[in-house]
Structure formats: C-alpha cells, structure tokens
Amino acid sequence: MRLTHSPRIELLLLLLLAALMVGAGIGLRQPSNVDEERFLGVALEMLQNGNWLIPHRAAEIYPDKPPLFMWTIALFTRLTGAPNLALFLPALIAGVVTTACLYDLGKRLWNRRIGVIAALLFLATYQTYSVLRAGQIDGFLCLWIMLGLYGMVRHLLLGPAWGWFYVACAAMGFGIISKGVGFLPVLMLIPYAYAVRKGWSGVVRMPGQGRAWWLGLGVALAAIAVWLLPLVLYVTLYGDEASRAYVSEILLRQTAQRYANAWHHQEPFWYFFLKVIPKYWLPLVLALPWLVPAWRRQLSKHDGRVLVLLGWVVLVLLFFTLSSGKRKLYIFPALPGLVLVMAPLVPWLLRRWFAQRPRARKVFIGLAVFWFAAWFARGFIEPIKEHLNVRQALMAEVAGMTQGAELMLTHWREGQWLFARQPIVHFGMDAAHQTQKAADWLRSNPTAFALIQADELAQCFKPDKARKVDDHSAGEWFLVQAEADNGQCHERSASVPFRFAWQLPHL
Incomplete structure (x- = not known):
C-alpha cells in the first residue's frame, strides 16, 4: 500500500x-x-x-x-x-x-x-x-x-x-x-x-x-x-x-x-x-x-x-x-x-x-x-424498514381513543412514556400490583383511563366493558375506565402515584 x-x-x-x-x-x-x-x-x-x-x-x-x-x-x-x-x-x-x-x-x-x-x-x-x-x-x-x-x-x-x-x-x-x-x-x-x-x-x-x-x-x-x-x-x-x-x-x-452479582443479562x-x-x-x-x-x-x-x-x-x-x-x-x-x-x-x-x-x-x-x-x-x-416505532403508534392510537384524557400506565415501557400525547399517571415502572392499583385509582378518577395488559385484564375489570387498542405489535392492550371495575381488586397500599406530562411536542 x-x-x-x-x-x-x-x-x-x-x-x-x-x-x-x-x-x-x-x-x-x-x-x-x-x-x-x-x-x-x-x-x-x-x-x-x-x-x-x-x-x-x-x-x-x-x-x-x-x-x-x-x-x-x-x-x-x-x-x-x-x-x-x-x-x-x-x-x-x-x-x-x-x-x-x-x-x-x-x-x-x-x-x-x-x-x-x-x-x-x-x-x-x-x-x-x-x-x-x-x-x-x-x-x-x-x-x-x-x-x-x-x-x-x-x-x-x-x-x-x-x-x-x-x-x-x-x-x-x-x-x-x-x-x-x-x-x-x-x-x-x-x-x-x-x-x-x-x-x-x-x-x-x-x-x-x-x-x-x-x-x-x-x-x-x-x-x-x-x-x-x-x-x-x-x-x-x-x-x-x-x-x-x-x-x-x-x-x-x-x-x-x-458487577459481582448481576441480576440482568446473566x-x-x-x-x-x-x-x-x-x-x-x-x-x-x-x-x-x-x-x-x-x-x-x-x-x-x-x-x-x-x-x-x-x-x-x-x-x-x-x-x-x-x-x-x-x-x-x-x-x-x-x-x-x-x-x-x-x-x-x-x-x-x-x-x-x-x-x-x-x-x-x-x-x-x-x-x-x-x-x-x-x-x-x-x-x-x-430506518425505512423499521418505519414507525410500535410504541409510538400505540400511544398515538391511545391518545385518539381517550381524547387526551389522563391515562394510568401499568407495566409500561420507556417508549410509552416518551411518546405519550396526554398526561400520564403511574406507580413506578417496577411497582408491584400495578393493575390492582390502577383499579383503585380509577375509582377516584372516573373520567380517566388506564392501559391494561390483556393477560391481567380479567383480574380487576370486566372484559366486555374494556376497549381493545389496535394491534401495533407492542403487545395486546385494553383501555378501561372506572365503569369496567369488577370490584375484585382492593389495593390498600399508601403508594402515591407519579404524574407527568410533556409540556411541548418533542417528537
């Protein structure tokens, strides 16, 4: 050379x-x-x-x-x-x-x-x-x-x-x-x-x-x-x-x-x-x-x-x-x-x-x-092959279905927060009993919605009163309000929810 x-x-x-x-x-x-x-x-x-x-x-x-x-x-x-x-x-x-x-x-x-x-x-x-x-x-x-x-x-x-x-x-x-x-x-x-x-x-x-x-x-x-x-x-x-x-x-x-005792990626x-x-x-x-x-x-x-x-x-x-x-x-x-x-x-x-x-x-x-x-x-x-981020599509769909009302997130991932187009509420990403806490919170916030995973829906809510979010390959999710409560969940912990909303459009 x-x-x-x-x-x-x-x-x-x-x-x-x-x-x-x-x-x-x-x-x-x-x-x-x-x-x-x-x-x-x-x-x-x-x-x-x-x-x-x-x-x-x-x-x-x-x-x-x-x-x-x-x-x-x-x-x-x-x-x-x-x-x-x-x-x-x-x-x-x-x-x-x-x-x-x-x-x-x-x-x-x-x-x-x-x-x-x-x-x-x-x-x-x-x-x-x-x-x-x-x-x-x-x-x-x-x-x-x-x-x-x-x-x-x-x-x-x-x-x-x-x-x-x-x-x-x-x-x-x-x-x-x-x-x-x-x-x-x-x-x-x-x-x-x-x-x-x-x-x-x-x-x-x-x-x-x-x-x-x-x-x-x-x-x-x-x-x-x-x-x-x-x-x-x-x-x-x-x-x-x-x-x-x-x-x-x-x-x-x-x-x-x-380093000594990793709990992920073992x-x-x-x-x-x-x-x-x-x-x-x-x-x-x-x-x-x-x-x-x-x-x-x-x-x-x-x-x-x-x-x-x-x-x-x-x-x-x-x-x-x-x-x-x-x-x-x-x-x-x-x-x-x-x-x-x-x-x-x-x-x-x-x-x-x-x-x-x-x-x-x-x-x-x-x-x-x-x-x-x-x-x-x-x-x-x-970038062309990936097209739209699935969690971005999910949150856009949710915002349209809820008309921008306050939204309780359960078992959420980072993209759901990043791409949220409405005020969100949650009890922590890794909190226990999130679905139960969501049901309890909705009773005091009847105009709000909660986003619930399909495999946990029937624990606390009536499936016939839940609205399925269109499949965006981000998992199967349902939107519920207080009227969907089946009365089976009573979370009495003193957890205080986190509230967050993006002030300006960012993405």
Missing part, C-alpha cells in the same frame, strides 16, 4: 469515511428500542424539569446510569432542535474521534501505512456499526475509552508525555460518569509495569515520578466531581429519602454489586468467546489463526508495544468475562486496542495470502469495497 497523499489528507479522508459509514441515514433514524427511548426521554425530561443532577423517567428517579450521556443528548437537542438527531450524534462523534486516534497512534508507533490500516480495520468491524449506530451509552463510552487509550499509549509507549497521561485520566473520569466501566484504560498499567520490570523494548521507563503518577488519580477524581460533588451537596442540603436512595443505588448497587463465562466475538468481531476474527502465532513470535522478542496493547485487550475481556452479567456490546471497548495491535501484521498477512495469487488479491479488494458499501447502504435501509 503506497501512500501518495500527505498525512493531513489521509486523516481527512479517513474522518470523512468514518462520518459517512457511522452517520449513514442518521437524519432518518428514530428511537427503535427501549434503551434509546429511555436515554432520549431522560434527556428531554432534564430539559423540561431543569434537574440535571438526578435523572428522571416520567417523574420517577432513574437510578441505573450516571447522567453525562443524557446531558450530552440534551445539549445537542438544544443546539439542533432535533431530538432524533441529538440521540445519535454522541456515538457519531465517538466514531470519528476513534478513527483519528487510531490513525495517529498507528502512525506514531509504526508508520503512516499502519495508521491507515488501523483506522480501516476499526471501520470494517461489524461491532463498530452495531454499537455506534445505536443511540446508547456504549457508543458514547467509546469516546472516553479511546481518549483514555490514546493518552496512555502516548505516555507509556511514546512518552514520557505527562500531559497526555492527564488527558487519559480526565477521560477515564468522564467515562465513569457516563458508565461505570470508563476506568478500563488504567488496566494498561498492568502489562506496562511488567514490561518495564523485565526490560522489554518499546516502553518508556519513568522512575522517581510517584507524585506525578498519583496526580493522575486526582485528575480523574476531579472529572468525576463535575457531577458527583454537586450531587452530594444537593442531596445533603435539600435531599429527600428518594434522592438519598438514588445516591446509594448509583454509587453501590449499580456498580460493584451489579450469561456463562464462555459467552463472549463463543457467541459474540465470532460474529461481532468479523472480519477480524478470520485472521486469528495467523495472528496468534505472529503475536507469540513478537512477544518472544520482548516487544513491549505488543505486550501492552495485547495485554490490555486480554484484561478487558477477562474483566467482563468474570462478571455474571454480560451483553454483546460490553466488550466493544477492547476493539480499538485489538485493531491497533493487529494493524502492523496486516501487510505481512496480505503478502502471505496474495503474493502468488494476484487474482485472489483483486477478489479481496472487491469484497472489502462491497463490505463497506453494504454497511453504508444499510444505514439508509434500516
């Missing part, structure tokens, strides 16, 4: 390719799953209620994630006036920044050609589109992981560069208040320390710098304090029981406890290696039979660059493997490190595969072009 352009033109072309591949169809997309609906709704509710420290979901505190991602969506919504666009912009920016960082690190660690290859490998991987085209935290987390990785590599392998080390520490801090695992780049210090101790080449030794190293922890804590310090002060001075419970939930249960230890990597790290995994022996040879030569990068990838995979809770997107942070350590071997692989097979080389190039073109086209096809 001969490079005839200047490094600046190379970088601009790669950034353009990243923007086109990740951003294809971005103006046509809308929230299409509960994660996207949740994060967009929380961000819009922040804009409406002005509470930036404690996220809310239909007036109920949302305790699962720190707020930085939602802040970013709210900011882009304010700047663009288009929530459906704002939801996907953080991941698009992360994809462009990651591409730039991989190119620059490849160029500095090896040469310009390796930088180009590293960026292209990242953009060619299936999981890149699976994560970065979604409006989810993991795409945004990629930004902070990559900045952390970039700063650590500049310092540990190309340094000393204390400024970049502190950038990495700040990025990890912001990553933590995006999603708790934002600290992952610090794991790079483990293989780095081993390489320094054993005298491996390619790593920078920095003896007698203990104070400078510890300052990095202070920088990370300062980044975390951007949110945590105002939160603690607010809860201490003005907090109620719910806000104090939120602090405990977000700092303890949703971090260490969730999978066996081999899940990533047998069900995720073979599919989501295509086409990279196809080269592993040649790459593993090559890495072994590089490690036998004590190449510290390979040890630090490959060791970090292994540690990230091990970290997520040890947790009982696993989702396919969890291991995405390891991908930039993997492509960076793969890139130097690609020219050797291509020569080995195609030196005596010029026709096969042309087929390979054709397949690569088709692969990129197919992902670009998919960005426009998917």
Whole structure:
C-alpha cells in the first residue's frame, strides 16, 4: 500500500469515511428500542424539569446510569432542535474521534501505512456499526475509552508525555460518569509495569515520578466531581429519602454489586468467546489463526508495544468475562486496542495470502469495497424498514381513543412514556400490583383511563366493558375506565402515584 497523499489528507479522508459509514441515514433514524427511548426521554425530561443532577423517567428517579450521556443528548437537542438527531450524534462523534486516534497512534508507533490500516480495520468491524449506530451509552463510552487509550499509549509507549497521561485520566473520569466501566484504560498499567520490570523494548521507563503518577488519580477524581460533588451537596442540603436512595443505588448497587452479582443479562463465562466475538468481531476474527502465532513470535522478542496493547485487550475481556452479567456490546471497548495491535501484521498477512495469487488479491479488494458499501447502504435501509416505532403508534392510537384524557400506565415501557400525547399517571415502572392499583385509582378518577395488559385484564375489570387498542405489535392492550371495575381488586397500599406530562411536542 503506497501512500501518495500527505498525512493531513489521509486523516481527512479517513474522518470523512468514518462520518459517512457511522452517520449513514442518521437524519432518518428514530428511537427503535427501549434503551434509546429511555436515554432520549431522560434527556428531554432534564430539559423540561431543569434537574440535571438526578435523572428522571416520567417523574420517577432513574437510578441505573450516571447522567453525562443524557446531558450530552440534551445539549445537542438544544443546539439542533432535533431530538432524533441529538440521540445519535454522541456515538457519531465517538466514531470519528476513534478513527483519528487510531490513525495517529498507528502512525506514531509504526508508520503512516499502519495508521491507515488501523483506522480501516476499526471501520470494517461489524461491532463498530452495531454499537455506534445505536443511540446508547456504549457508543458514547467509546469516546472516553479511546481518549483514555490514546493518552496512555502516548505516555507509556511514546512518552514520557505527562500531559497526555492527564488527558487519559480526565477521560477515564468522564467515562465513569457516563458508565461505570470508563476506568478500563488504567488496566494498561498492568502489562506496562511488567514490561518495564523485565526490560522489554518499546516502553518508556519513568522512575522517581510517584507524585506525578498519583496526580493522575486526582485528575480523574476531579472529572468525576463535575457531577458527583454537586450531587452530594444537593442531596445533603435539600435531599429527600428518594434522592438519598438514588445516591446509594448509583454509587453501590449499580456498580460493584451489579458487577459481582448481576441480576440482568446473566450469561456463562464462555459467552463472549463463543457467541459474540465470532460474529461481532468479523472480519477480524478470520485472521486469528495467523495472528496468534505472529503475536507469540513478537512477544518472544520482548516487544513491549505488543505486550501492552495485547495485554490490555486480554484484561478487558477477562474483566467482563468474570462478571455474571454480560451483553454483546460490553466488550466493544477492547476493539480499538485489538485493531491497533493487529494493524502492523496486516501487510505481512496480505503478502502471505496474495503474493502468488494476484487474482485472489483483486477478489479481496472487491469484497472489502462491497463490505463497506453494504454497511453504508444499510444505514439508509434500516430506518425505512423499521418505519414507525410500535410504541409510538400505540400511544398515538391511545391518545385518539381517550381524547387526551389522563391515562394510568401499568407495566409500561420507556417508549410509552416518551411518546405519550396526554398526561400520564403511574406507580413506578417496577411497582408491584400495578393493575390492582390502577383499579383503585380509577375509582377516584372516573373520567380517566388506564392501559391494561390483556393477560391481567380479567383480574380487576370486566372484559366486555374494556376497549381493545389496535394491534401495533407492542403487545395486546385494553383501555378501561372506572365503569369496567369488577370490584375484585382492593389495593390498600399508601403508594402515591407519579404524574407527568410533556409540556411541548418533542417528537
């Protein structure tokens, strides 16, 4: 691969390719799953209620994630006036920044050609589109992981560069208040320390710098304090029981406890290696039979660059493997490190595969072009194929049938709140006995309606007095009023319902 352009033109072309591949169809997309609906709704509710420290979901505190991602969506919504666009912009920016960082690190660690290859490998991987085209935290987390990785590599392998080390520490801090695992780049210090101790080449030794190293922890804590310090002060001075419970939930249960004893997405230890990597790290995994022996040879030569990068990838995979809770997107942070350590071997692989097979080389190039073109086209096809969100259609139908009257939601999902076109009432997303509570509430609110699932309707209501909502593939739902009460349900708990209404049209 001969490079005839200047490094600046190379970088601009790669950034353009990243923007086109990740951003294809971005103006046509809308929230299409509960994660996207949740994060967009929380961000819009922040804009409406002005509470930036404690996220809310239909007036109920949302305790699962720190707020930085939602802040970013709210900011882009304010700047663009288009929530459906704002939801996907953080991941698009992360994809462009990651591409730039991989190119620059490849160029500095090896040469310009390796930088180009590293960026292209990242953009060619299936999981890149699976994560970065979604409006989810993991795409945004990629930004902070990559900045952390970039700063650590500049310092540990190309340094000393204390400024970049502190950038990495700040990025990890912001990553933590995006999603708790934002600290992952610090794991790079483990293989780095081993390489320094054993005298491996390619790593920078920095003896007698203990104070400078510890300052990095202070920088990370300062980044975390951007949110945590105002939160603690607010809860201490003005907090109620719910806000104090939120602090405990977000700092303890949703971090260490969730990692050690996950209550969702439980999978066996081999899940990533047998069900995720073979599919989501295509086409990279196809080269592993040649790459593993090559890495072994590089490690036998004590190449510290390979040890630090490959060791970090292994540690990230091990970290997520040890947790009982696993989702396919969890291991995405390891991908930039993997492509960076793969890139130097690609020219050797291509020569080995195609030196005596010029026709096969042309087929390979054709397949690569088709692969990129197919992902670009998919960005426009998917929004058209998905069409209208089923929960959006459901809530539009409900608003028409109830003429905008107050609506009690039971066993609801994020999209029902996000797309609500009328005032809604609920007792909490995970509350017990929701149908019974709805029946009791309707007795005091005879002009209101409740939305009840089909399998719970007969418990508290007369089916012949319920109105079925047209099927939008969002489950089978019925609308009822107080007149449909069968008198069998009497919920005497002292639960106070949450009330919420969007003040302005937003979607």
